[in-house]
Amino acid sequence: MSDDTVELEARLEEAESFDPPESFVEQANVTDEGIYEEFDENWPECWERAADLLDWDEEYDTVLDDGDAPFYEWFTGGSLNASANCLDRHLDERGDEVAIDWIGELGDTRTYTYEELHREVNEFAAALRDLGVEENDVVTMYMPMIPELPIAMLACARIGAPHSVVFAGFSADALATRMESAASEYLITCDGYYRRGDPLHHKEKADEGLSQVDHEVEEVVVADRLGDEYDHPMDDGERDFDDLVADHEGAAVEPVSRDAEDMLFLMYTSGTTGKPKGVKHTTGGYLSYVSWTSHAVLDIEPDDTYWCSADIGWITGHSYIVYGPLALGTTSVMYEGTPDYPEKDRLWDIVEEYEVDIFYTAPTAIRAFMKWGTEHPEKHDLTSLRLLGTVGEPINPRAWKWYYKHVGNEECPVVDTWWQTETGGMMVTTLPGINTMKPGSAGPPLPGIDARVVDTAGEEVDAGRAGYLTVDKPWPGMLRTVYKNDDRYVSEYWSEYSDPDADEWVYFPEDGAKIDEDGYITVLGRVDDVLNVSGHRLGTMEIESAIVGVNGVAEAAVVGGQHPVKGEAVYAYVITEEGQEGDAAFEEEIVAAVEEAIGPIARPEEVVFTPELPKTRSGKIMRRLLEDIANEEELGDTSTLRNPDVVEDIQAKVSDD
Numbered sequence: 001m002s003d004d005t006v007e008l009e010a011r012l013e014e015a016e017s018f019d020p021p022e023s024f025v026e027q028a029n030v031t032d033e034g035i036y037e038e039f040d041e042n043w044p045e046c047w048e049r050a051a052d053l054l055d056w057d058e059e060y061d062t063v064l065d066d067g068d069a070p071f072y073e074w075f076t077g078g079s080l081n082a083s084a085n086c087l088d089r090h091l092d093e094r095g096d097e098v099a100i101d102w103i104g105e106l107g108d109t110r111t112y113t114y115e116e117l118h119r120e121v122n123e124f125a126a127a128l129r130d131l132g133v134e135e136n137d138v139v140t141m142y143m144p145m146i147p148e149l150p151i152a153m154l155a156c157a158r159i160g161a162p163h164s165v166v167f168a169g170f171s172a173d174a175l176a177t178r179m180e181s182a183a184s185e186y187l188i189t190c191d192g193y194y195r196r197g198d199p200l201h202h203k204e205k206a207d208e209g210l211s212q213v214d215h216e217v218e219e220v221v222v223a224d225r226l227g228d229e230y231d232h233p234m235d236d237g238e239r240d241f242d243d244l245v246a247d248h249e250g251a252a253v254e255p256v257s258r259d260a261e262d263m264l265f266l267m268y269t270s271g272t273t274g275k276p277k278g279v280k281h282t283t284g285g286y287l288s289y290v291s292w293t294s295h296a297v298l299d300i301e302p303d304d305t306y307w308c309s310a311d312i313g314w315i316t317g318h319s320y321i322v323y324g325p326l327a328l329g330t331t332s333v334m335y336e337g338t339p340d341y342p343e344k345d346r347l348w349d350i351v352e353e354y355e356v357d358i359f360y361t362a363p364t365a366i367r368a369f370m371k372w373g374t375e376h377p378e379k380h381d382l383t384s385l386r387l388l389g390t391v392g393e394p395i396n397p398r399a400w401k402w403y404y405k406h407v408g409n410e411e412c413p414v415v416d417t418w419w420q421t422e423t424g425g426m427m428v429t430t431l432p433g434i435n436t437m438k439p440g441s442a443g444p445p446l447p448g449i450d451a452r453v454v455d456t457a458g459e460e461v462d463a464g465r466a467g468y469l470t471v472d473k474p475w476p477g478m479l480r481t482v483y484k485n486d487d488r489y490v491s492e493y494w495s496e497y498s499d500p501d502a503d504e505w506v507y508f509p510e511d512g513a514k515i516d517e518d519g520y521i522t523v524l525g526r527v528d529d530v531l532n533v534s535g536h537r538l539g540t541m542e543i544e545s546a547i548v549g550v551n552g553v554a555e556a557a558v559v560g561g562q563h564p565v566k567g568e569a570v571y572a573y574v575i576t577e578e579g580q581e582g583d584a585a586f587e588e589e590i591v592a593a594v595e596e597a598i599g600p601i602a603r604p605e606e607v608v609f610t611p612e613l614p615k616t617r618s619g620k621i622m623r624r625l626l627e628d629i630a631n632e633e634e635l636g637d638t639s640t641l642r643n644p645d646v647v648e649d650i651q652a653k654v655s656d657d
């Protein structure tokens with residue numbers, strides 16, 4: 001390193017805050033600091049600004065209906081269609097511009113202009129109708145990052161059929177659970193996809209899932225990604241995606257006008273119980289909110305090439321690969337593969353070749369980039385970039401600064417965006433054209449978002465003290481309920497800090513946080529039994545129930561241990577039944593059971609066999625202690641334990657491994 005570089009590194013290390021570069025501010029979508037006050041004073045009408053980004057078939061008459069809180073309704077009386085907003089309205093001016101720039105892992109590409117995407121969405125929507133899909137039927141999609149996925153989503157949106165996308169990395173069991181929970185009679189899937197250059201067969205997994213669904217599945221559509229590489233199984237009556245599209249060539253499907261509050265999609269996510277929750281998002285509120293945050297935070301403009309490297313199977317991909325960017329008429333890049341295939345500079349290669357303006361990724365990816373070294377981004381011309389973003393988990397200041405310097409060349413603001421599946425879109429982040437950035441802290445709540453940090457009594461904590469994050473006012477992108485389970489919606493999100501008798505409702509996201517004297521919020525992580533592994537939400541209960549399902553397991557407790565790249569990793573503590581050896585073969589069996597129930601992302605990093613688990617006198621497992629053990633930290637208070645000796649035994653086992 002030259003002296004200059006050493007000096008620069010030292011300066012970066014020390015800096016606590018960074019102002020947005022002048023060159024960015026000059027062109028930013030939102031630059032008026034007064035926007036915070038304006039939203040405060042004019043709440044909830046301020047949200048018209050988000051709704052105004054869309055084309056409505058029927059104007060709404062009420063911005064917020066809070067008559068039946070916490071079952072809030074937004075933009076009531078209004079109607080619109082999400083696919084028309086993402087496609088039709090751009091045709092006149094931007095029909096020839098690229099909507100989706102898809103890059104396969106092997107280097108093959110597919111480009112869809114708005115015109116082409118519109119055509120294919122219409123054809124597939126017509127096919128779905130012919131197959132019998134009606135308005136409000138839930139259509140499940142079990143697909144990887146191939147263009148047929150957003151096409152199918154937009155086709156569903158066009159005919160008013162909510163979609164439920166299941167991440168392709170999830171297991172057959174996970175697919176079956178979600179299809180059953182949604183009573184979904186339609187599945188769109190594919191033969192397979194590429195991972196690290198190898199074809200990965202997906203159809204068998206889909207078939208296995210289908211065989212476990214209790215109700216009749218009416219139609220199965222299979223997209224062909226692997227071509228001749230894989231002669232995938234097709235059961236009688238199953239349809240080929242391309243054939244359906246070809247059979248409906250030139251079809252035009254009038255977009256169905258949906259009420260603002262009609263469901264746009266369902267997204268299952270992990271919670272504190274073994275059963276994932278179906279988070280319900282609506283057409284008007286959700287689409288307004290993701291469009292607004294894409295405009296204000298991601299600073300997207302139609303001429304941009306924008307790339308979010310998440311998977312569409314998660315909420316980030318729904319909101320910020322598909323709906324937000326396409327509603328604004330920009331070019332959204334979609335990449336099929338892994339970031340280190342064929343080489344560790346794959347992403348930077350794509351940024352250079354496509355001249356990406358805005359890049360949005362996860363801290364776990366940034367930690368991997370750091371590990372791989374600066375030579376990979378340095379090999380490429382990344383000067384097209386103007387804004388960087390992160391989402392999914394806390395980012396430590398070192399990773400933030402690495403991203404800022406080695407990817408953004410200190411010329412791009414970095415937005416650290418806190419939000420959740422349930423919030424629909426970003427909630428806490430700096431506005432890149434306005435706020436100073438403080439690495440490690442997401443920033444102030446967005447205008448109109450009433451996020452606070454409180455203690456257990458609901459009182460706001462002093463600056464610097466840890467507490468719980470709450471959101472005291474509703475917002476348009478919020479979930480409307482847990483599908484078919486209104487009670488769970490109220491008890492999980494609106495109970496902790498609300499006062500129903502006074503009709504005061506406070507949303508509790510189940511994250512810990514602290515706030516500084518400038519009102520910047522640092523999100524510390526989940527306070528419930530949910531892990532965040534590589535930015536993916538996994539419920540410890542889901543993993544535990546997979547483990548206790550294995551013959552020979554008596555009891556299991558799963559906790560998160562810190563991991564340098566994944567953020568958190570799964571640690572499983574297992575008590576075997578009499579006569580069952582806790583050996584390597586049994587460990588393998590347990591790991592396989594978790595993969596089968598959930599998927600490889602939930603794979604335990606370590607399985608620790610133990611004769612007992614630390615329990616309180618009332619018999620509750622002390623997970624906090626198990627976490628301390630996993631992290632090799634000093635143990636918290638053990639005085640309330642019924643069996644304090646067991647802790648040392650377990651500690652000894654973990655350090656042996």
Ligand code: WTA
Pocket residue numbers: 269314315316390391392393394395416417418419420421422442509510511523524525526532535536537
């Ligand atoms: C965590 C992903 C710190 C948080 C969009 C939240 C974050 C959970 C951040 C939601 C961030 C997300 N800083 N923590 N910028 N973003 N989280 O539903 O714990 O997959 O509750 O949504 O991720 O995960 P989900």
